Each structure stands twice: as C-alpha cells, then as structure tokens.
Amino acid sequence: MEDTCCNEAKNVVEVSNDTDDCRLRFDGRKSDEIRNVSITRNFTKYAQGSVLIEMGNTKVICTAFVDDAVPPFIKGTGSGWISAEYSMIPSATLTRKKRDVNKGRVDGRSQEIQRLIGRSIRSVVDLEKLGERTIWIDCDVIQADGGTRTASITGAFVALADALYTLYKKGELKKMPVSSLLSAVSVGVVDGEVLLDVCYEEDSCAEVDTNVVMNNRGEFIEIQGTGEERPFSKKELEIILDYAEKGNRELMRLQRAVLGEVADSIIGCEYEREAIIATGNMHKLEEIRTMVSDLDFEIKSLKDVGLQDIEIVENGKTFEHNALIKARTIARATGKISIGDDSGIEVDALGKRPGIFSARYAGENATDEENRKKMFSELEGVPFEKRTARFVCVIAVVFPDGKEMLSRGIVEGKIDFEEKGENGFGYDCMFIPEGHEKTFGELSSEIKNSMSHRSRALEDMKTKLKAILDERTI
Incomplete structure (x- = not known):
C-alpha cells in the first residue's frame, strides 16, 4: 500500500x-x-x-x-x-x-x-x-x-x-x-x-x-x-x-x-521485527540468529544496544522465572522485544538438583570439573537405571506491550559413572541422552545440536514467535 x-x-x-x-x-x-x-x-x-x-x-x-x-x-x-x-x-x-x-x-x-x-x-x-x-x-x-x-x-x-x-x-x-x-x-x-x-x-x-x-x-x-x-x-x-x-x-x-x-x-500493535537477547555469549547469539533467519527477524546483542555492562540478578526459583527476569529487564531498558533464557540439568536421584544452580553447583565460582566431581560424589552407589536426568532450557520472550511467551526444551537421559568424550562443556561428558549409548561429550556437535534442549526450545520459540508476528502483520 x-x-x-x-x-x-x-x-x-x-x-x-x-x-x-x-x-x-x-x-x-x-x-x-x-x-x-x-x-x-x-x-x-x-x-x-x-x-x-x-x-x-x-x-x-x-x-x-x-x-x-x-x-x-x-x-x-x-x-x-x-x-x-x-x-x-x-x-x-x-x-x-x-x-x-x-x-x-x-x-x-x-x-x-x-x-x-x-x-x-x-x-x-x-x-x-x-x-x-x-x-x-x-x-x-x-x-x-x-x-x-x-x-x-x-x-x-x-x-x-x-x-x-x-x-x-x-x-x-x-x-x-x-x-x-x-x-x-x-x-x-x-x-x-x-x-x-x-x-x-x-x-x-x-x-x-x-x-x-x-x-x-x-x-x-x-x-x-x-x-x-x-x-x-x-x-x-x-x-x-x-x-x-x-x-x-x-x-x-x-x-x-x-x-x-x-x-x-x-x-494488537504491530511489532518491529527485531529483538534483543539478554546474553553476552556469541555462540548463543549466533544460534538464535540462525534459527530465525527465515523469519525476516533481526536478533541484536546487548552490545549492539549499549547494554553490555547491564547487571541482571537471576534470583528466580525456576528456569522460567530466571528467563523472564532477563527478558523483562532488557524489555524495560529498550522498549523492544527481548529474549532471555535459563538452562541446567535435573537429576531425579538428587531431588532434581542442581537445576537452576547447575553452573554453581559446587560453589559460586565453581568450575565445570568441580561441578561434575560433586555430582559423581552424590550419585555414588546409585544404580544406572536410577540415574535418570534431563537437560532443560527455557526461553522467555517479552514484548513491548507486556505480552510474554515461554518455550521449554527437554532432553531426557541418564548420568554415566564416568566422564566420556571431550566435546561440549558442563555436564555433557557425563550425560547419555535417551536413545543413545554415548554421552553428549562423545557425540558430534551436529548430532548433539539437532536434539539438544536448547535447539528444541528454540524451535518452539520460533513457531510461537512466527504465529504472534503473523497475526499482527498484514
């Protein structure tokens, strides 16, 4: 027109x-x-x-x-x-x-x-x-x-x-x-x-x-x-x-x-086709950009909008709450569509710990190796069939008019008795995804990314985001 x-x-x-x-x-x-x-x-x-x-x-x-x-x-x-x-x-x-x-x-x-x-x-x-x-x-x-x-x-x-x-x-x-x-x-x-x-x-x-x-x-x-x-x-x-x-x-x-x-x-009001992601992780940024590349939708980093030094206190009690805290903070600061995420691992034998504390399981500044060592220690004596666990990723999208959207991705599996493989990071080398006999650390990046909790959450986010944009765009 x-x-x-x-x-x-x-x-x-x-x-x-x-x-x-x-x-x-x-x-x-x-x-x-x-x-x-x-x-x-x-x-x-x-x-x-x-x-x-x-x-x-x-x-x-x-x-x-x-x-x-x-x-x-x-x-x-x-x-x-x-x-x-x-x-x-x-x-x-x-x-x-x-x-x-x-x-x-x-x-x-x-x-x-x-x-x-x-x-x-x-x-x-x-x-x-x-x-x-x-x-x-x-x-x-x-x-x-x-x-x-x-x-x-x-x-x-x-x-x-x-x-x-x-x-x-x-x-x-x-x-x-x-x-x-x-x-x-x-x-x-x-x-x-x-x-x-x-x-x-x-x-x-x-x-x-x-x-x-x-x-x-x-x-x-x-x-x-x-x-x-x-x-x-x-x-x-x-x-x-x-x-x-x-x-x-x-x-x-x-x-x-x-x-x-x-x-x-x-x-509803027509949204701009761009969003700010609350992360400084370039790998995560590129992953989301790739996922929405066919939507004519631009993803910007915190640095792109001058917020690279912003402090966000993740004091939520669930993955959903923490993801929303990030997205809401950036939405308030920019007036733009904002994306936040939180992820971790839940182990059933540990009462679904470490959950939202996955990155600091062994302490506030713990290394990945220290976190894995603590998990192995707490699971000592637990048989393989009871070492069920899952990786969880939740992505929150907050829109300028207050509308909010959540997407959750899960990969079920079990915790192995020892570390295997050098691919990935965090708990990858001890997690065997359902349907496989090797840990994420042993599987190729292509296989892991095709079934990861993050990719599943991103796919759900993309579907929901497209539906929201389409219903408001003529």
Whole structure:
C-alpha cells in the first residue's frame, strides 16, 4: 500500500497502489491493482459506528447501530446477534432504481448481499462475548460503480469495530469480541485476463465474476465464484485467489491505518521485527540468529544496544522465572522485544538438583570439573537405571506491550559413572541422552545440536514467535 494520507479532522485515510508488472486497464490501473480507496469514519451522528467508504466511484454509507435486544431465537442464551441490511438509493445507478418499499419486498439480489454481509461480519465476532444485544449493520449504496457488496463488507467492518469499541471503552464489554480484521474484494476475468477490484465497465462484460472475503490471518471467509460466460480453470482460480489476497491485504492495511487504536485492540500493535537477547555469549547469539533467519527477524546483542555492562540478578526459583527476569529487564531498558533464557540439568536421584544452580553447583565460582566431581560424589552407589536426568532450557520472550511467551526444551537421559568424550562443556561428558549409548561429550556437535534442549526450545520459540508476528502483520 502506497501513497497513504490521513486527514485527522475528517478521520479520512486514502490509499492508491502502484505496481510495475501488469498492463494498464482503461482507467489507468494495472491488473492486480485496487481502485483508490477512502474510508471516512464517524460519517453520521447517531449510530455508534458509521463510515463512508469510497472505492473508485462506488460509494457506500455503512453504519453499525447497537440495540439492547436480540431476536427471539437466541433470547435468554446470553449471546448476541449481528444482522445486516443492504440497499441502493434510487439514484445510485445510471438508471433510477425503484425503492424496495414501493415494490413491497426486498429484491432477491439485495437479500443475497445482506446475508453475505451478515455472515461475513459474524465470522469474526464472538457472539457470546457480545452479550444479549444486536448490532444492526446497514449498508446503503449512494453511488454504484461495481463492487458494492465487497465495499459494503469492508466498510461495515470498520463501522462495527467502532461501535464495539464504544461499548468496550464504556465498560459494557470486558474485551473486544472481535478476532481479526475483515475485508472483501472482487476479482473478474475480462478478455481472458484476471483483474482485481473490477469496476462496472469491467464487471458488465466479465467472463468470470468472483467475490472473496478474508481475514488478516490470510484465511478465507467466503468465496463466491461464477463462470458468467464460460467455465474457468484451476489455474485461473489460483490467480484469482492470489489477486484477492493481495487486494484484501491492502484493504486491511487501510482499515488498520484508519482505525488506529481500535485495530490494536483487535489484533494488537504491530511489532518491529527485531529483538534483543539478554546474553553476552556469541555462540548463543549466533544460534538464535540462525534459527530465525527465515523469519525476516533481526536478533541484536546487548552490545549492539549499549547494554553490555547491564547487571541482571537471576534470583528466580525456576528456569522460567530466571528467563523472564532477563527478558523483562532488557524489555524495560529498550522498549523492544527481548529474549532471555535459563538452562541446567535435573537429576531425579538428587531431588532434581542442581537445576537452576547447575553452573554453581559446587560453589559460586565453581568450575565445570568441580561441578561434575560433586555430582559423581552424590550419585555414588546409585544404580544406572536410577540415574535418570534431563537437560532443560527455557526461553522467555517479552514484548513491548507486556505480552510474554515461554518455550521449554527437554532432553531426557541418564548420568554415566564416568566422564566420556571431550566435546561440549558442563555436564555433557557425563550425560547419555535417551536413545543413545554415548554421552553428549562423545557425540558430534551436529548430532548433539539437532536434539539438544536448547535447539528444541528454540524451535518452539520460533513457531510461537512466527504465529504472534503473523497475526499482527498484514
């Protein structure tokens, strides 16, 4: 999304796109380009949420009105409801359209569209958390130039978000009952070419007509596809869905921009794709950098941010607590995503000691050799089958808005009767991992790293981190 501007006085955000790889259409757009879009919030006075959405020459007023009553079929359930109505004013089209009231019924097209709007909006709202109230969504087309149903859904979501945020700020809702952003866009095939966001001139001669509703997680809510003049191929459908995803992401970026803190209350603020790791250990730093290298995510050291001399008191009682202490300390100091970790070995015959004291088991400044010597001494006479132990690593990630995440990696094994091997450090030469007959000190670095407690914790951290970044990035 480019060329975005904001008029704070009117609460307006406008967007236009520019791509370089598609031929121009009659209106100057390229095939994968949406029309200029403008969303004006607070467009009317009385509805809790109201929007004027303009997509090219299509203009729709969308309102969300809160009613403290529900339909009879859900009364007494504690759940709420969302209902939508859609119509065009008589002068919305080139030829005057008769009002439905004068025809004595809502025409079939309007019924189909308002049901689509209602289904789409309900898909991202937890109706139980809404409570026994109805949100009435009204979409009134004041000018039609193609894509009125998709513009209605995109605008209606913004109006709904404003209405629910009003209830939330008043304390009538404990939290925003919305799971994601939502938008819709049309894609057509004209003269064999797939076109995103078709206007009336294109829609009227389209061979294939589709409307695609999506959320910000890239999931499809509804796909309406019709071969108007001919069947369409799987390859065409793949292009249609690719274009629809591109267009919907642009529309949801616009929604996020215009909604501001309201959008943050739904999907959270968007995080910078960088983190500070609370360590001076370059090996550990490189290991984490390698693990997240495919996430477009930068890992910085304490030295990179001028905190190499910071003192962190690890006085926690668990691996989790110590990891959080490190990450929280750096997060407070930098305002960035911060990563801390703690690891050690637990021996069952020793009551899971040394645990968090693994590095100083034999004393505050004990060497690895002194720590191993003490463990051998305390395990003297304990048979091999009862020398069960595990390496544990816990990684904590703390985000700028206070969100916290923990990942734990464990390798089960047993403590041998003597030191074997010279690879690794600490307790590696006395620990035989489950499924092996050699100690970590005897195994190659490649084998050890592929199954280590740290690598397992890192893999879990990467999975969780990606999910959090993806759900907040459009």
